[in-house]
Amino acid sequence: MKNPSNDKVKYQEAVFDKKAGKRKIYAIGGRKNRNHAIKLNKIFETLQFHDGDKVLEIGTGEGEHAYWCLKYSGIFYTGVDISRRSLDVADKRLCGFKNRYLLKKENANRLSFDNDHFDSVFCAATLHHMEEPFSMISEMVRVLKPNGKIALMEPNWIYPSNVGFAIFLREDRNMFLMKKRNLYRWLKKAGLKDIKVENLLYTPPAPKKLIPFYDHVDEICGKLPMIRAFSLMLFGSAVK
């Protein structure tokens, strides 16, 4: 019998295969921007990589995060993604880090790795592509070592541009589930401890002229009770 959830995974695969190599068109202002740096710093600060750590990223895409993780730490990076073409782009980007990374085409809901294998596991903007987000989190937790750290960085559905993506793009539809309380609930249900879910970033990565003011804007928005919930991203972290 046909499994509708497999069809949805196939749909994601087709969408990201088609986008592969064209991320500069799809990402506002390209990826080398202030927001990207802030997101990466948050991952580094939370996961506290040590040399030789085995780190898994779910939804590697074109290797944006992988590149900076390998450049600025001594980890062994493993990345999985459903899109073969995105992984091919990632492989070209990472080839300078020979023997320090492994890329595999896998469905995040059914990982091939052993239990308790990785020192840390993270994802960026991937959970909201899952038909069943909790099953991806439980897989992330399964392959994480006891006391290992997990980080999830997802678009907050309520940010105006994110609402637009969620309404108009079928692949982004589950962005509506990306709420602080859901992230917290899933991390808790997965049996994790030291759970934190925060709002991250209020400003878009463009226009360039306004960027010098964005640190102040982000700081102020993060302190205003009525505005605080409307961040661009949500950032969840926990320990196994």
Ligand SMILES: C[S@@+](CC[C@H](N)C(=O)[O-])C[C@H]1O[C@@H](n2cnc3c(N)ncnc32)[C@H](O)[C@@H]1O
């Ligand atoms: C928005 S992109 C984010 C890529 C990367 N993390 C980044 O921030 O540049 C989402 C990624 O999730 C991948 N993806 C979607 N569904 C997946 C699944 N079921 N298993 C593994 N990867 C999946 C897509 O192929 C895509 O590369």
